[in-house]
Amino acid sequence: MKGKKARQGSAKPGRKDNLIRLSLLVIAFSAVSVLAMITIFIFEQGLPIIFRHGLGSFLTGTDWYPTEGEFGLWPMIIGSLYVTFGALVIGVPFGLACAVVLTEFSSRHVRNVIKPLIELLAGIPSVVFGFIGVVVLVPFIRENLGGPGLSVLAAAVILGIMILPTIISISVDSLMAVPPAYREGSMALGATRWQTVRMVLFPAARSGIVSSIILGMGRAIGETMAVIMVAGNSIAVPRSILDPVRTLTSNIALEMGYAAGEHKQALFATGVVLFVIIMILNTLANVSSARKRKEKQG
């Protein structure tokens, strides 16, 4: 709002200027229109079959025999939830620890080394994570903990690592955004650094940290290739963390290659379920960071 006057400029808006403004406005809606197109196409392909078989049986059915017309997504929904929850159990403590170290317990020098390294972690392709999981983590689990190795645990660990950059970078931003006066006030009252982090900074940066966790969760639910490689993909609700599991994303990717007809529609319907979950998470993260903005203004 503050830029309104300064950026309106001195030039009188001529016809050419209006044309430019209009075309930029059209371009600016590209992201929104892509989002709208994705929504329309995924729902157009996926919804009919959901209506035909009933939303209830689609979501809570436990049998997935797509060639015989049985489309129950329950094992995959539970699979996605287990794996995502596991990823958060691993990713959140490590992510927050890194964020606190980077903002509170390290010199600027050290921060300038570690932060790019963590950003590098975000750049590593998901297939590489999956591959490392297959050649290192899966054999390790099989030999030391038992089971087939391809498991909820393996997927959770790999995803936990993959969501670290998301959690760290957003948490760091929100911790940095806490006014220095908060820190100084707390320290002046005799609190230690850790007490300051725990009792002043975490509450002050709460909404940012929460939205980092929600976005990390979205990344974990949506990840496909790495999960396919390490999760085992069998269609059953896992009874322990050492059992194999299939997620919503793997369900789509595994069968998309050969599916046809109703089977293919069922995969799009899987996409609809995934899409709805992601949009809910996105909106939550958005609300959370909007609250942060409001707190700062108020």
Add this chain to the structure above:
Amino acid sequence: MRSNQRTEEKIVKVFLWFMTGLTVAVLFFIIVYILKNGLSQINWEFLTRNPVDMGKEGGIFSTIFATVVLTFLAVIIATPLGVGTAIYLTEYTWENRITRVIRFGSECLAGIPSIIFGLFGFILFVTKLGFGWSIMSGGLTLAFMVLPTIIRTSEEAIRSVPNCYRTVSFSLGGTKWQTVTRVVLPAALPGIVTGVILSVGRAIGETAAVIFTAGSALRVPQSLFSSARTMSVHFYILAREGISLGKAYGTASVLILAILLINILTYLLMNRFIRKYR
């Protein structure tokens, strides 16, 4: 009491540093492990010969070529859209309901999983528009995927150009468009390029969205409408179908080296950009 707090502080500090160290160690482990097993595979022949026998023999030239073309196409499409959006958001409007809708759309798009992009690209480009599994379908899908990254980084870059640049340009009689194209954009260029390079990194590493839109044909693509297999897809197929572990490590090493190079470039550019305006 006092000493208790000090011990607690010390323990917590050691513990937090231990966790951070472990995170960095995992990163190093992944990179070193891949390169240790894969670097020996890389030689001139590996980079310049086409895969033979499903990739069991030969090199990965066709996949490198496909990756480059696909990524280039994606960036060429996404950059004007992304930078245009950023210019509109920063220079031509102020915070209102429309910008909130645009931002929300961009943020949501950033959170959409790549497999959904894959489904979307498959149904729109491959099936409805009849492009088939092709570089075109894959490039368009990737372009939409990296669009939010380019919007966000360009917007930050343009915003960090000091306001006095604009004021001076206006006072010299420059129109709005002249100011944007001749003063603001050149000043923001390193930041914008950073975003583009980041997108290149994302496009190179993407698998799920590409495999359903560009397909996985192994030969060198002849036109924009022929199917192609990128390095990530090739690596995935080699590893998953157990065709050749050695070639898989080799391909992964080329991927990792490309990503390392991209990150170093981004880092250098970003540092220069930040130093300029501080």
